[in-house]
Amino acid sequence: MKNNVELKNGIVIFLGIGIFFLLMDFLGLADKNYLRILNAFIVLYGINETIKTNSKAGKTDYLENLVSGFKTGVIGVFLGIVGLIVFIYIKGGESYLDRLSNTFFFGEDNNIIKYCSILFFEGIASSLIGSFTLMQYWKDVELKAKV
Template sequence: MKNSIEIKNGLLIFLGIGLFFLTMDMVGLADKNYLRILNAFIVLYGINRTIQYNFHHGKSDYLENLISGFKTGIIGVFLGIVGLIIFVYLKGGESYLSKLSDTFFFVGKTNIIKYVSVLLFEGIASSLIGSFALMQYWKDVVVNSKY
């Protein structure tokens, strides 16, 4: 399968984000917005693994690797949002969401559609920016590969 590394690392991103937010919820830190920024490092880790894999397997085309990294991030973000929707409804739906939505994006009452839409937009943007930033690093790296 051509995209198997993207799917594998997208699932890794999903698992990392899921475990991170479950841990934050268990220790009572789910409402701390500044800790949520750490999920960007999980997404960057998964994207970097995909790009690194591609370079080590002879795929050095800039645009191909940029798109591959972006697809990896999108898979992880999309699965993370689906997981969030399920989690929110398991924890009580809109009443639980009101506890999470205390950020500058969501002033006042919000619903799951608005919340997920903003997170999807943020995830797409961060995946694209992260892929581009990582490709700026990888474009100058010479890989000594045994393949």
């Protein structure tokens, strides 16, 4: 049951990020770095849904929910990176990547593997930090429910 929740919310994260970035590209806003931070809220939403579902199902173990939220984020980030690789190749490969990386802080010499690897590790770190932060909230909610 729990793994289905993690997978379902990981796919929600993937779809949310995919739609968000496709919309940004369609509207010509893909070069606006400050808008990219909004994808963190999509990841946090998916992680929160997993932890909330676990909590409602009676799973209140801190570490178990932390790992469950983290796995949800990793699934979403992994699927998002795979989608990004496909999207970059559809839009023109390395030439499109040069336009993307010029608006980010990756430096001059980029390739698709380097670019996506950096984004993947950044996504993993964000998922861990987001899971931990959300668990601080849910820990207090669960303690108040027991009192």
